[in-house]
Each structure stands twice: as C-alpha cells, then as structure tokens.
Amino acid sequence: xxxPSVPTTGDGxxxxxxxxxxxxxRLHDPQPKQHAPRSPLLARLTSLTSIATIAxxxxxxxxxxxxxxxxxxxxVVRDQLAPQKIFFPKPATNPGLAAYAGQQVLTGKQAKxxxxxxxxxxxxxxxxxxxxxxxxxxxxxGGMKNATLATERTxxxxxxxxxxxxxxxxxxxxxxxxxxxxGWILILLGAVLFALPLANWQVNLRGRPAAAGA
Numbered sequence: 001x002x003x004p005s006v007p008t009t010g011d012g013x014x015x016x017x018x019x020x021x022x023x024x025x026r027l028h029d030p031q032p033k034q035h036a037p038r039s040p041l042l043a044r045l046t047s048l049t050s051i052a053t054i055a056x057x058x059x060x061x062x063x064x065x066x067x068x069x070x071x072x073x074x075x076v077v078r079d080q081l082a083p084q085k086i087f088f089p090k091p092a093t094n095p096g097l098a099a100y101a102g103q104q105v106l107t108g109k110q111a112k113x114x115x116x117x118x119x120x121x122x123x124x125x126x127x128x129x130x131x132x133x134x135x136x137x138x139x140x141x142g143g144m145k146n147a148t149l150a151t152e153r154t155x156x157x158x159x160x161x162x163x164x165x166x167x168x169x170x171x172x173x174x175x176x177x178x179x180x181x182x183g184w185i186l187i188l189l190g191a192v193l194f195a196l197p198l199a200n201w202q203v204n205l206r207g208r209p210a211a212a213g214a
Contacts, residue, residue: 052193052194052196053193053194055190055193056189056190056191056192056193056194057190058190059186059187059189059190059193060186060187060190060191062183062186063182063183063184063185063186063187063188063189063190064183064187065183066179066180066182066183066186067179067180067183067184067187068183069176069179069183070176070177070178070179070180070181070183071176071180072176073172073173073175073176073179074108074173074176074177074180076172077107077108077111077169077172077173077176078106078107080169081105081106081107081110081111081169082104082106084105085104086104086105086114086166087102087103087104087105088100088101088102088103088105088110088114088118089101089118090102093118094117094118094121096113096117097113097114097117097118100113105166107173108169108170108171108172108173108174108176108177109170109173111166111167111169111170111173112166112167112170114166115162115163115166115167115170116167119159119162119163119166120163122159123156123159123160123163126152126155126156126159127149127152127156130152130156131156131160132153132156132157132160135149135152135153135156136153136157139153
C-alpha cells in the first residue's frame with residue numbers, strides 16, 4: 001500500500017509532523033462551555049439585582065409604615081369611642097344585637113352596628129319616622145311653639161349627630177384595616193423580590209461547575 005507523502009525540506013530530508021502535546025495530558029477548549037439556565041425567566045428577573053433590591057427595600061419600608069399607620073388608626077378610633085361610654089342595651093332591644101348586649105362600643109364594627117341597628121331603629125320610632133330636618137321645618141312653620149315638635153326635634157338632632165359620629169369612626173377604622181392589609185402585602189412582595197436572587201442561585205447556579213480560569 002502506498003504510504004502517505006511526508007513533507008520534505010529543500011535538501012530532500014523529510015520533516016515529521018509536529019503534534020503539540022496537551023499540557024498535563026489534557027486538551028483545553030479555547031472557550032469554556034456556557035450552560036443555559038434551567039429557568040430563563042428567573043434568570044432574566046434576577047439580571048437587574050440592584051434595581052430589584054432597591055425596589056424591594058422601598059416596598060418593605062412603605063409596607064411597614066402602612067402597618068404602623070393602620071394600628072395607630074385603630075388605636076385612635078378606640079381612644080375616641082372609649083370616653084363616650086356608649087354601651088349596647090342589656091337585654092338587647094334589637095335581636096340582631098343580642099351577641100353585643102352590655103358591651104361597650106370601642107371598635108369600628110361595634111360603632112357601625114350601634115349606629116345602624118340601635119340608634120337608626122330607635123329614630124324611626126320618633127315623630128313617625130320623620131327626619132330632623134322635616135320635624136324642624138314643621139316646628140319653625142308653627143311659630144316654634146309646639147312643645148312636642150320641639151322635643152322630637154331635639155331627640156332627632158341628638159340621635160342623628162351621634163349616628164354620624166359613630167359611622168365616621170367606623171369609616172376611619174375601615175381605612176386602618178385597608179392600610180394594614182396593604183402594608184403586609186407590600187412587605188410580602190418586597191420579601192419576594194429579595195428572595196429572587198437566592199432562588200436564581202438555587203435553580204440555575206447551584207451545582208454548576210465554575211468557569212475555567214475563575
């Protein structure tokens with residue numbers, strides 16, 4: 001069989017091919033292989049780690065302030081209701097308030113129930129269900145001399161004023177509840193943003209070989 005041709009020099013001496021031996025018996029790739037992330041979406045989300053960290057910190061701070069504000073609002077409502085010394089009748093005159101019989105009105109929920117189901121119902125029994133403005137108009141039209149209308153007018157004014165104050169306290173308590181809930185949601189979202197880089201390391205980087213030359 002013919003042998004493969006061997007390159008020669010100008011004087012006819014054959015020169016063997018020189019094969020570069022690998023260092024330490026290993027062949028090195030010119031560039032390290034890049035491993036594709038197992039979760040490209042997670043890798044993309046954590047590519048802007050500094051921005052996510054700042055956003056997470058902002059969410060947690062705002063959330064904490066909202067939670068503190070919500071608790072403060074709840075305490076303010078209680079501090080405003082406590083001095084009024086308002087108690088549900090015992091025994092309850094309204095079957096719907098039997099569970100609150102004898103309790104003092106201290107929370108927004110209690111204030112709403114007392115306003116709507118206690119005062120509201122009682123006011124319908126004064127002057128045949130007429131409002132303060134209607135009775136007051138009749139009293140003025142009669143020359144402000146009718147004692148019955150004057151008494152009903154005073155009763156309705158007092159009842160409707162207290163009713164409005166209690167409903168106002170309930171409204172502020174709702175704002176406090178919403179602020180507290182929103183605060184905890186923001187804190188949770190901030191914690192999730194802080195956890196994204198850790199999740200990326202756990203899913204995409206843990207157990208991967210270090211890059212060559214690192």
